[in-house]
Amino acid sequence: MPSLLKSIVCLDCGHSMPVDPLPTHCAACGSVWMDAQYDYEQAAALWKAGLAERATTIWRYEELLPLLDSTSIVSMGEGWTPLTRTEGLGRELGHEHLFIKDERQSPTGSFKDRQGSLTISYLRQKGIREIVMASTGNKAAAYAAFCARAGIRLWIFLTSTVPSEKLRELALYGAEVVKITGTYDQAKKVAQDFAARRSLYYDAGAESIPGREAFKTVAFEIAEQLGRLDPDGKGRWRAPDWYVQAVSGGVGPLGVWKGFQELLKMGLIDRLPKLAIVQSEGCAPMAAAWRFQLETADPVVPHTRIAVLATGSPGRSYGFLRAACQETGGTIISVSDGEAFRAMRRLARVEGYSMEPAASVAFAGMDKLIAEGVIKPDERVIVNCSGHTFPAEKHILEDQYVLDLQFGEGGTSASHTQLEDGLGAALERLDEQVTTIVVIDDNPQDSRLIRRLLQAHKNYRVFEVNNPLDGLDLVRQRKPDLVVLDLTMPDMDGFTVLESFKADPEVGHIPVVVVSAKTLTAADRARLEGRAESLWQKGGFNTRELVEHVVRTLGGDLPDSSDPLTEASAGTVATASKQAIAESAPAQQPVREIVVIDDERRDARLIRRLLEATGRYQVHEAYTGEDGWRMVQAHKPDLVVLDLLLPDIAGEDLLERLKRDEHTRDIPVVILTAKDVTAREREKLLGKMLSLFEKANLDRQALIDYVDETLSEE
Ligand SMILES: Cc1ncc(COP(=O)(O)O)c(C=O)c1O
Ligand SMILES: [Zn+2]
Structure with missing residues (x-):
């Protein structure tokens, strides 16, 4: 059944307009904020009878999408993404009703494919051959892929913060990529001017009708999928209690919210969910305005490493989302980059999901709301895992995560025995290479020095972390063979870190070597006793002894004892004696x-x-x-x-x-x-x-x- 689109209504003055073509502004008042209206009665009758035979794409819900000619559809399996109950995350957070809407499983790896499919289908229906857009990254990939399929020429304006891997993907689809050194809001302005000068179609942001309409399908799917998960619900559609999403410009949740409203109007669900809108702290104009109960959000200059979420000027999206949150008791909050990266690593570790930082912002927000008791333990929560990370961006993972196993000289001309020998040696090296050490020290100079010292003698894999919370995270994830730990760090001291390790059955057995500048009191020593393997006073030990101690603790020995150890030339970890933990004498030169x-x-x-x-x-x-x-x-x-x-x-x-x-x-x-x-x-x-x-x-x-x-x- 084709679209049941009936009219376009101005959101400012209520003026009603015809549907073909979709107007770009209100004929009465000039507003660009308009809404599509459908024949909901007819749609409800059809949908209540069940959609079992329908396509498993966004086009399953064709009646409530604004495309009049279904022969124009450009589709590649977007939408109908899995709704999965969490395993490890639910356990860690002590919450049994957490579900992930897995938008990574979309053709270009993000939820923006929904918008790509509907918008490009509409443009194909209109016979448009060339378009211009600005993006923080994922909308660009989606549009580029769908434009490639539809044979539409695409100009993309991006900021220089977009990772080069993403730029390469766009170029591969044949899009024209223009990189702007400036903010995303500036890139949008330049793109708009460029389109105007060439009389090309410019794809609007959150105010675009196809954009918002496309994201309604997330709500439709959630309600239908939740219905299926409920064994005694007879397939009746259901609304969750919370819907959580990371936000930049806000087109996603605006669409999802409209989708739930339509389902309520059609009698398919019996209430609306609460929205939890999550922004990155370094670009959180909506969260700030919400906190101060303001009607409009003041633009900000973004300072976030999560480039995908860097819309500094949310415009009227905020007002609409604010109203949605006020209606049902939802909220708009922000999380720091660090919290987002931690959530990202945790989801990979406990659920097997690799997501991009922008998506992890939603998870970090959910953590916070659960911790604060805003989300209650018996409430059903859906969190949108809005995008995949591929390849992982540099500030999340360093190169040591890849083990490079190289064979000896031989090459292809080597004999079989030579190859076997080479393999033996390579495997031996690999043993050493998979021996993993995590150094937790808030001073990067010290952690680097310790890593260099160890790697000067052994091929160990050494990870440095300069923040105790990340350290906890990394040790739980990597389960290293040994940990080197500093005691005085911001946020959480080394004693607490050590105690949490030792209380955790998964990592409690890992030896921890303490290297610290702290002058220890008797009470400090008592806290280390039985937990730390050994204690080394910064500025007061012999580096060779430390390396030997680590190697021996790991069950190896130093290859050549006459090998002159590079006495650490710079840095604070140089010279003199190891201290027994129980020893009560204070260090000679207190720091x-x-x-x-x-x-x-x-x-x-x-x-x-x-x-x-x-x-x-x-x-x-x-x-x-x-x-x-x-x-x-x-x-x-x-x-x-x-x-x-x-x-x-x-x-x-x-x-x-x-x-x-x-x-x-x-x-x-x-x-x-x-x-x-x-x-x-x-x-x-x-x-x-x-x-x-x-x-x-x-x-x-x-x-x-x-x-x-x-x-x-x-
Ligand atoms: C993965 C991901 N999550 C969240 C967002 C934020 O979406 P919105 O544009 O709806 O604010 C984006 C935007 O590009 C995104 O790519
Ligand atoms: Zn109007």
Whole structure:
């Protein structure tokens, strides 16, 4: 049965318009936001009788799609993707009703194929031969594939953040690819101008009728599939309690929401789900507006590594999604890149799903909502796994993930025995190569140094992680043969990391070697006792001994004991003795701890490097006042370096707070600021701070000398 499209209605003034061709703006008020309306009664009668014989593509729901001539359909198996109940994820989150709508299983690997199929079919119906679009990546791949099939010429404008692998795929489909060094919103503008100059069709964003209409099919499928999963439901369609999706411009959930509304109108479901819209923290204009209950979302300049979600200016999509969330108790939130990457690794580890970072944003959002109790344990949740990662992007995986097994010289001319010998040697090497060590140290210089030391002698696979949470994740995923662990790290200290490892039956047996700059108290030692294999004091051990210890713990020996070990030339992990854990004598030269609180990460890092290079200090960085406050409370450092211009609290107020708290009152504070400090302000700070350095004319050596002097007096 062909489309039951009846009219196009303006969403602003209600004006009704004919359906062929689809109007690009309202004839009465000029608005570009219009909605397609169908004969729902007739569609309901057909769908209630069952769709068993229908195509397993989006075209299964042809009656409610706006394509009048079905001979124009361009299809390659888009839609009708699996709806799968989670296994490991549900167990880890303690939630039994989590389902994944697996949009990776689409022709070009993302949910955008639905839009590609419908839009390109419509353009073919109209006889359009050349089009222009802008994209953050996946819509481009979908359009390029469907255009290739339909013989339509396609111009794609992308930002330079789109990974080169994706660009190559587009070129392979024959699309013209234009890379813009700028934001996605700028790329859209350039594309629109280009199309206008050449009088070419420009594919609109969330306001495009075929775009939103295409994504309705996600809702239709979910309701139909949930009905099938329910053994006593007699195949009756069902709505979930929650629908979770990662959002950039928002066309996806706008369409899904309309799909559920239509099903409700047709009596196929009995209620609407709650929407959970998730943005990447570095580009979250909608989440910010939602939090402050604003009617419109202010554009932002994106700062996210998840390029696919970098729509800084959501326009009116926000207003529509906000209304949808308000109607049923949904929400709009954001997650950090780190949270998204962790969710991505977890899904691969516990479910066997490899998804792209943009999709993992939805999973990280779901984690958060479950943890906060917003999503209840008995609610049915569908999360859209909106895209595949292929190939995995560089910042997620490093090259060591591929094991390269090479045979000896021989080559093709080698005899059989030579080949056998070569294989033996290669397999022996492989044994070593699959011996895996994870180094968890928040200081990348130290982790690199430890990796180099080990790899200078053995072909081990060494993974470095500079953040404890990622470390936990990686150890659970890789189940390495040994872990090298630092003790003082932000977010979670090494003691806690060690305790979680040892409490986990899957990884509890893995030996953990502690390499740390921390001066240990008796209580610290007690916490390590029985858990850590050995303890090495940074700045106080012989590197050769460490390597030997690791090799022996792993059941090997060093090939040539006279081999001169490159005594670590740079870095802090050099020279002298290993400490027994139970030994109570303090290290000879205690390393002092310093907390730097500065929202300019570059500045914080610079100060850290300056001070750590002396070998006398261990420096922790905080980028907000609140984080700084927490870090000072946690570490009770010997000194604080404080910037006055912080994003959340004024540096002066933080200083005040530090001085009022009995635990932190005596910690000396050095002010380092870019702010012009007036004489009056300086006077107010006097007595609370130790000294003030201005960033603009900072004498680095003077700062170090000053810190040295202050701390040696104590
Ligand atoms: C994999 C993936 N997930 C989510 C999104 C966000 O989708 P929307 O355009 O509906 O905001 C995109 C957008 O390109 C995407 O490619
Ligand atoms: Zn109008």
